[in-house]
Amino acid sequence: MPLTFELCPGRTIGGDHPCFIIAEIGQNHQGDVEIAKKMIKMAKDCGADCAKFQKSELEYKFSKRALERPYDSKNSWGKTYGEHKRHLEFSHEQYRELQKYATEVGIFFTASGMDEMAVEFLHKLNVPFFKVGSGDTNNFPYLEKTAKKGYCELPRLHYASDGVCYFFFRNQETGRPMVVSSGMQSMETMRQVYKTVKKHNENFAILQCTSAYPLEPENVNLRVITEYQKEFPDIPIGYSGHESGINISVAAVALGAKVIERHITLDKTWKGSDHAASLEPSELTELVCSIRLVERALGSRVKRMLPCEKPCHDKLGKSVVAKVKIPKGTVLTLDMLAVKVAEPMGVAAQDIFRLVGKTVVEDVEEDESVTPEVVDSYGKKAKC
Secondary structure, eight states: OOOOEETTTTEESTTTEEEEEEEETTTTTTOOOHHHHHHHHHHHHOSSEEEEEOOOOOHHOOOOOHSBEEEEEOOOOSSSSHHHHHHHHHHHHHHHHHHHHHHTTOEEEEEEEEHHHHHHHHHHTTOEEEEEGGGGGTOOOHHHHHHOOOOOSEEEEEOTTTTTTEEEEOOSSSOOOOEEEEOOOOOOHHHHHHHHHHHSSSEEEEEEEOOSSSSSSGGTOOOHHHHHHHHHHTOEEEEEOOOOSSSSHHHHTTOOOEEEEBBBOTTTTTSSGGGGGGGGHHHHHHHHHHHHHHHHOOOOOOOOOOOGGHHHHHHHOOEEEEEEOOOOBOOGGGEEEEEEESSSSBEEEEHHHHTTTTTSSSOOOOOOOOOGGGTTTTOOOOOO
């Protein structure tokens, strides 16, 4: 059974717990705090568990030349890449405002720390878990520092679905949980990622991911989920998708994904490269409903006849009948028996071979049910 742990206050993932659904707002907010709030509310209303952003300290994420390069694109918010990114980057105070709003709405709030200084800020902001984007998954100094981060001493405030406000204190000796995407990485790199994080923090999940926007189905490789489950059996495995539609993400849950992350938008036609690979409100609602339906359908690992199947069994279930007239005292052979829908129901069809060699204690007419009562010693426990 995969490891289970509390990803957010009161919300455990892994094992048989419900899939945790992250609505990735990222930078689809167009640099507008009010739009960002609408998207947080959208995520909540559609049933997602968490609204997530992307936080960068631009001078720590990009080199000076990278920020100064011209950015001539239909998606550009400035003449240079730096101007473009600054337009989309919220300040620390704006993040506090958004976190407060998410708490009021009643949805978990976090962000991907896109550089070490951003992680420091998110740590002080006391987000419930760190998200590691694919671009930093092979950044081992970053991973190690992030994995070592414990919890702040402040209690964590959260509004539960029942509207009640709770304070949570978490173990200061345990690292803040992490969710690590694996786009652009090899299995060998992911083994190293696992060892690096595990050394300092046991509470983390790995997500299968392909970093293409939008993502074509043939490049999704959902089978990697099952390979991760074999390689890393003691952590939850999930899926971060950039494909169009919801079907592939639902299939990931059927394969055992315990975390699903999808980009969301209010309008796919808006400026920005992520919008085309994002889900609009109706799609996010459908995704959440479909995931919950699949989780119900996954059900039990025990195969047995269920109470709901009894009416069908009573009406159409087959049992053993006499193929010919069988006089009292006859030792049964297989050629005397047949399987049919019979009234009354006789010995269960799967037990036909157990009847061979046993003696009937009453006459059984042709096409009559062979019931347990007419077969000597059938179904009777030996006396001690």
